[in-house]
Amino acid sequence: xxxxxxxxxxxxxxxxxxxxxxxxxxxxxxxxxxxxxxxxxxxxxxxxxxxxxxxxxxxxxxxxxxxxxxxxxxxxxxxxxxxxxxxxxxxxxxxxxxxxxxxxxxxxxxxxxxxxxxxxxxxxxxxxxxxxxxxxxxxxxxxxxxxxxxxxxxxxxxxxxxxxxxxxxxxxxxxxxxxxxxxxxxxxxxxxxxxxxxxxxxxxxxxxxxxxxxxxxxxxxxxxxxxxxxxxxxxxxxxxxxxxxxxxxxxxxxxxxxxxxxxxxxxxxxxxxxxxxxxxxxxxxxxxxxxxxxxxxxxxxxxxxxxxxxxxxxxxxxxxxxxxxxxxxxxxxxxxxxxxxxxxxxxxxxxxxxxxxxxxxxxxxxxxxxxxxxxxxxxxxxxxxxxxxxxxxxxxxxxxxxxxxxx
Amino acid sequence: xxxxxxxxxxxxxxxxxxxxxxxxxxxxxxxxxxxxxxxxxxxxxxxxxxxxxxxxxxxxxxxxxxxxxxxxxxxxxxxxxxxxxxxxxxxxxxxxxxxxxxxxxxxxxxxxxxxxxxxxxxxxxxxxxxxxxxxxxxxxxxxxxxxxxxxxxxxxxxxxxxxxxxxxxxxxxxxxxxxxxxxxxxxxxxxxxxxxxxxxxxxxxxxxxxxxxxxxxxxxxxxxxxxxxxxxxxxxxxxxxxxxxxxxxxxxxxxxxxxxxxxxxxxxxxxxxxxxxxxxxxxxxxxxxxxxxxxxxxxxxxxxxxxxxxxxxxxxxxxxxxxxxxxxxxxxxxxxxxxxxxxxxxxxxxxxxxxxxxxxxxxxxxxxxxxxxxxxxxxxxxxxxxxxxxxxxxxxxxxxxxxxxxx
Numbered sequence: 001x002x003x004x005x006x007x008x009x010x011x012x013x014x015x016x017x018x019x020x021x022x023x024x025x026x027x028x029x030x031x032x033x034x035x036x037x038x039x040x041x042x043x044x045x046x047x048x049x050x051x052x053x054x055x056x057x058x059x060x061x062x063x064x065x066x067x068x069x070x071x072x073x074x075x076x077x078x079x080x081x082x083x084x085x086x087x088x089x090x091x092x093x094x095x096x097x098x099x100x101x102x103x104x105x106x107x108x109x110x111x112x113x114x115x116x117x118x119x120x121x122x123x124x125x126x127x128x129x130x131x132x133x134x135x136x137x138x139x140x141x142x143x144x145x146x147x148x149x150x151x152x153x154x155x156x157x158x159x160x161x162x163x164x165x166x167x168x169x170x171x172x173x174x175x176x177x178x179x180x181x182x183x184x185x186x187x188x189x190x191x192x193x194x195x196x197x198x199x200x201x202x203x204x205x206x207x208x209x210x211x212x213x214x215x216x217x218x219x220x221x222x223x224x225x226x227x228x229x230x231x232x233x234x235x236x237x238x239x240x241x242x243x244x245x246x247x248x249x250x251x252x253x254x255x256x257x258x259x260x261x262x263x264x265x266x267x268x269x270x271x272x273x274x275x276x277x278x279x280x281x282x283x284x285x286x287x288x289x290x291x292x293x294x295x296x297x298x299x300x301x302x303x304x305x306x307x308x309x310x311x312x313x314x315x316x317x318x319x320x321x322x323x324x325x326x327x328x329x330x331x332x333x334x335x336x337x338x339x340x341x342x343x344x345x346x347x348x349x350x351x352x353x354x355x356x357x358x359x360x361x362x363x364x365x366x367x368x369x370x371x372x373x374x375x376x377x378x379x380x381x382x383x384x385x386x387x388x389x390x391x392x393x394x395x396x397x398x399x400x401x402x403x404x405x406x407x
Numbered sequence: 408x409x410x411x412x413x414x415x416x417x418x419x420x421x422x423x424x425x426x427x428x429x430x431x432x433x434x435x436x437x438x439x440x441x442x443x444x445x446x447x448x449x450x451x452x453x454x455x456x457x458x459x460x461x462x463x464x465x466x467x468x469x470x471x472x473x474x475x476x477x478x479x480x481x482x483x484x485x486x487x488x489x490x491x492x493x494x495x496x497x498x499x500x501x502x503x504x505x506x507x508x509x510x511x512x513x514x515x516x517x518x519x520x521x522x523x524x525x526x527x528x529x530x531x532x533x534x535x536x537x538x539x540x541x542x543x544x545x546x547x548x549x550x551x552x553x554x555x556x557x558x559x560x561x562x563x564x565x566x567x568x569x570x571x572x573x574x575x576x577x578x579x580x581x582x583x584x585x586x587x588x589x590x591x592x593x594x595x596x597x598x599x600x601x602x603x604x605x606x607x608x609x610x611x612x613x614x615x616x617x618x619x620x621x622x623x624x625x626x627x628x629x630x631x632x633x634x635x636x637x638x639x640x641x642x643x644x645x646x647x648x649x650x651x652x653x654x655x656x657x658x659x660x661x662x663x664x665x666x667x668x669x670x671x672x673x674x675x676x677x678x679x680x681x682x683x684x685x686x687x688x689x690x691x692x693x694x695x696x697x698x699x700x701x702x703x704x705x706x707x708x709x710x711x712x713x714x715x716x717x718x719x720x721x722x723x724x725x726x727x728x729x730x731x732x733x734x735x736x737x738x739x740x741x742x743x744x745x746x747x748x749x750x751x752x753x754x755x756x757x758x759x760x761x762x763x764x765x766x767x768x769x770x771x772x773x774x775x776x777x778x779x780x781x782x783x784x785x786x787x788x789x790x791x792x793x794x795x796x797x798x799x800x801x802x803x804x805x806x807x808x809x810x811x812x813x814x
Contacts, residue, residue, distance in 0.1 A: 015771045015772075015773065016771060016772070016773060016774070018770065018771075022774070024773075045791065049812060050797065050800070051793055051794075051797035051800055051801050052797060052799075052800025052801040052802070052803060052804040052809060053800055053804070053809065053812060054804060054809050054810075054811045054812070055811065055812050055813055056811050056812060056813030056814040057813070057814070058813045058814055059811075059812045059813025059814075060813070069812065069813065073812075073813055076813075076814040224814065251814075345771070347771060348807055350807075350811070351811050352804055352807070352809070353800060353801070353804035353809055354773070354804065375773055376773050376774075376775060376789060379773070379775065379788075379789040379790075379791060380787070380789075384791045384792065385790075385791035385792060385793070
């Protein structure tokens, strides 16, 4: 069976920028390899959800993997927890957490506790706690970030975050649903917040940080409550392909684990602007004999867009182009898909609902006339305008893995 | 925030006509301004509902305004009632009425009572009646037309019209549903019909008309029963834009009121072939500082199509083109959308399900290569093929008013 390499440039699509002759970063960038592949591909544009609807990265990737996000989106917390490597059980309620600095009146001084990195000892204080009979599981993420799981009976995810802007007192969690479970969980989370604060404020690491003039990591902000529910069919079973996800970003790894892919983060893949895309390219080629489907994710374009940095976005797209070149020249007769998970216009510094370009290279594809991989060129492509949920069925069908409806 | 000007040419799209070298009226017309705007826009074609499905004007406009007509279509009666300025309450059952002429055996002599215009006194006889405890509200529309509301308990809209072709005896209303409400309402409406006939046949106005050799307006035809239910979110709240509708046609004004737009009918906007489109253009520009979203509706193309008059349709499209020119040259950095609500082919003299052309002008839009605003040219545009319900999300997203799904 042919191998599939599916490559996503996160937030790579854009809108024309007045300051750059009304071109997009993708239009301005040197795309030698992308364009070379486009010439041999069928191209098109994709509404990852539907026209005009901007998806978050997590929501978008579920659609890209062929899982309807309306049904399968379980919230940011569980996906982050999966991304840091925690194992979830059905009905676990999970959150993403930040270590933060608060004063004695619970006013937030710094939302990231001075960008603390070494939180291992602090996480140990939290992990394994029990509160009202509910088990607390915690794990460190990158830098000041982490994930938290509540495991027990009668829990709800319909509660608000524990959050505040700097200079404001903490907003405690409140139930969003009018039921006992939501009230129980919000109360429990607030109690846990206070117990953690009490533990951390006198922790030796924090006393040491204070002596050094650093912000102590004496509290956690708790966000993105979601209840875990496994997908009914893992990716391998649903699409009949053994899948590997190569990514640096925790959230993407979380989604990939959620749908049952194996995960690989090669050394140097950071999930941000300085990521080494070529190590991903090499990891992709090296793993081709062990997998049927390799998903390669690059976050850097989205990071540049959120900063509003057009030229940086052009630069990372050109590195992305090199990565594509390496991959395309090192495979024989594979299916190669290149697309984006959403448009992140430089002008908006956030996700927007414009369609994204896509190309599908395969030896048996209906190659069209489009010879550029850009937002506008692909809009004239042979795929016309499709939806995010259409992509996986199209790929599976090219590989003759689909099942006929009817007789 | 940028302003949005949304312009609909009712029934403007067409099919190629054998007698005109297989061109459509839009292809034959001088479109200098439309084409100029098309060059700077993204274009495409729209299935207002879905391919091959012809919508009525009311049904189509719900989709265009972003309200799924499957859910929100409440029937012609309530929309006409709103259009003549009546205020509806939830569960009111409303109808459109015609004054008509019947003989003593209730055979229809003239469906429009000799095109009577001065029905104010007759409407007064109907408005305020009470029948079986149900309140009757009536208001004059244009010429022989009007609207009727039944307000009370236990009413149903699942009943047939009171109608007949000329030379036939009136068909009384029958229940369409097998429940007490439908039977009660049909019986009540029939009783009302007879009471009104008895009142009108001896009315001085009608006796005078008979003396003058005119048809007396001695009965009403009652059509389009619908039960009013307000939309769950008004346009302003749903799309975060304060909206004005500029239209001459009652039905369009009814739909606009139903979704909560303000309404303006400038002097000279008649909703038919002789309408003054330039007063609409000026009204649009004059109101731009008070509104975020201005909807401009022109009915004339549809009227020409229903008459099967190709050359008249070309002429009104050319006046529409002038209107577009005035609007486009009097705004700075607005979003301008031009489309049609359905195809009304000259050959069919009725609505058909062919897609309609669309163009969206905005400074941050992905301008395509299309330089003509016609059915066929727009089919090669950068929007490809979208649905009526996609239009409003695309506009809201261009203005950065959409909410991200997921994180």
